[in-house]
Amino acid sequence: MRVLGVDPGLTRCGVGVVDGVAGRPLTMTAVGVIRTPAEAETAERLVGIERGMDEWLDAHRPEVVAVERVFSQHNVRTVMGTAQASAVAMLCAARRGLPVAQHTPSEVKAAVTGSGSAEKAQVGAMVTRLLRLSAPPRPADAADALALAICHIWRAPAQGRLQQALVAHRRKGSTR
């Protein structure tokens, strides 16, 4: 499974591609950051993120895109930009027919460190170890994007079983 993880943001949108399946060693294929100028209008910045996402999707052909789920409890000043950048990332994936998964920051931290309240440095250290890198990816947004992709690969089997159970349950309900 090839997953593109996206840590959304208007100034720095982290992107990371990881190949692998749960229970086997994982491989990092690419990592980077889509940047847009802080002085540009929001609408122009969203066009820049769309362009960057399309380039990453064309270059790496992921099977799934995993995006951080944005909550409004976060920093009020930045959350709107984060929500808007995540919308563009999800849109670019979905209009190609790619499945889009969302994971919360604490799900991601718990997946890679064992603790949903881990510090950023701990996430970076585990990403480095799990992908057998020589140093933590910089900036932190790039490491977070890789952590999202790893989280998705590890959570996907459980989510798939849950999805199947839900479908079976609904079918059962509809034939009652």
Added chain:
Amino acid sequence: MRVLGVDPGLTRCGVGVVDGVAGRPLTMTAVGVIRTPAEAETAERLVGIERGMDEWLDAHRPEVVAVERVFSQHNVRTVMGTAQASAVAMLCAARRGLPVAQHTPSEVKAAVTGSGSAEKAQVGAMVTRLLRLSAPPRPADAADALALAICHIWRAPAQGRLQQALVAHRRKGSTR
């Protein structure tokens, strides 16, 4: 000036086209709502809003798109969806090279009713009067989209002068 006003939302995204200039009677060209199913995944809903926006832009060829500025102080449950829908609306306009303006809900209310804290019904009544309609547009999201377009037409001259003053000020600064 032809303005497409957008009252963003995932469930109902109000859209309204108004023709006119400040100080002259205004004309409504079209009004409607882009809807996406509540049971669909967010990413799919954003694709639906993109499709709807592109149809409205193709059909009515506005010169400017005015979108409601989303604040995170609002209802925490719906604000994320509103921010994401607004991102798609702004993206669709900006990638065609159209200018995108944002106005706050209180700016819109103040423009059409004289009070920034006016009730929804009062906004609907004034939109009906200003556009010489036989009844307030339904649902309220459609009326709000028209109010945004009207607000933009009336505020644009002042904003244009401010923009010119800023440009002149910056030029003056750069030749010091």
